[in-house]
Amino acid sequence: MRQNAVMPAGEDECGEGSTPLLFEEVLAMRSRERTRPKRERTRYLMLSIVARHLRASPGRLLTVEALLDEAGLSRGTFYNHFKDMDECASVLIDLFFEHVMSRRPTKRGPRGSYDAILEANTAYCRAYEANAGMFGLFSQLATRDTELLRMRERLNSEWVDRIIAVVARRRGRPFGEDERRRFEGVLRILIAMTIESLRERFVHEDALLCRSFPTADSLAKALSDQWYGAMVEYERPSTPG
Known part of the structure; x- marks a missing residue:
């Protein structure tokens, strides 16, 4: 089974200016x-x-x-x-x-780290909004399906590894063991925060979140601000020795 790790959906579903495909x-x-x-x-x-x-x-x-x-x-x-x-x-x-995992975003020119974070979160928020029922069903099944829970753990771990690899390239040096462990923890918190925010906004339709973030894009912006603020410390380029 597949699982809802945090990942961007494809351009045909959630591309800029497009309507997500149900x-x-x-x-x-x-x-x-x-x-x-x-x-x-x-x-x-x-x-x-x-x-x-x-x-x-x-x-x-x-x-x-x-x-x-x-x-x-x-x-x-x-x-x-x-x-x-x-x-x-x-x-x-x-x-x-x-279907979601098979999609690949269109490659664009060089972007700053915030732009990349916003693009990924916007794609995911639009996909979640359009298919909240599917994500809600997943949450329901995952409470009693250990296979789904193991799949979630693996996919989210893979997503964390990809982010760490990108950040390491941006800053020009690999992570030490302790620093990597701390960064992994931060990323897992961000993933959990994002998934819970999306579930509360689009599945449970939390009144405060609906008022504060009336659109998928507005929620994506708020989430991206949190992601960027937490990640910026780890993206600082290495200083010459």
Whole structure:
């Protein structure tokens, strides 16, 4: 399974000035592609309906009966694809994060460290806003799925390693063991802060956060200010010996 580590989504989903693509639309398009086998198209149809309902009620799954009523399919058809709704949800989450992780931002010219942080956070906030139901479902599943929790740990660790490598190049010297350990801790705090802020704003719709940050971009700016303020000490270039 995939997991919601902090990472930028692709330009086609969250590019500058664009409207993020709803994952339910991705699934619906797949369900209409005649080049796919009928069984596969039926599976995507059911998944797209579940995803659409998650957007209206983040973290809340349809019942099998409600799904079949909307899809116009028989009960047997559902059980030919999934053991139960929990398995359906797991497949949906796996496909969602596979889709997000497959995206690559367009490479641009040289940017300052703040600009790079803002670009990544803006992309992620827009993706989260558009697909809050999917992230809400992940949070629900992760409370009882140890595989998801292990995947989260691994992916977030990989993200921390990538950031540290970039910062080390910027400042012109590698990190010592103690300094790296402190920086890793700071980055994990920033990741946890970002994920919780996004969940409270877009899944739980916290009233204060909604008033303070009415758009995904305004929240991205606030998060980026926190990231930059915490990271700037570690980005200082090395001084000549």
